[in-house]
Amino acid sequence: MRHDIRGVCKIYDDVEGWGWISIEGEADVWVHFSSIQMDGFKSLTIGEAVSFDLEENPDLKEQSRRAVNVKKLAKFT
Numbered sequence: 001m002r003h004d005i006r007g008v009c010k011i012y013d014d015v016e017g018w019g020w021i022s023i024e025g026e027a028d029v030w031v032h033f034s035s036i037q038m039d040g041f042k043s044l045t046i047g048e049a050v051s052f053d054l055e056e057n058p059d060l061k062e063q064s065r066r067a068v069n070v071k072k073l074a075k076f077t
Helices: none
Strands: 002-013 018-022 029-032 049-056 065-072
Touching: 002 029, 029 049
Parallel strands: 029 065
Antiparallel strands: 002 018, 002 049, 018 029, 049 065
């Protein structure tokens, strides 16, 4: 498992509760709402920066790279 990876939400479906996170120079990573670390309704917004741990399971097809312990990164204005 790799830790403290930075990425950006590529797509997220609030109804289904899952989406994909893009990592520069690597394949996209699947994310499920249960892995998002926040109170209340757990969701991501397209373009939102996040940090996460990367769990890899080559035995799975589509979800072989999964984001866990996902945290939204603070926006700087």
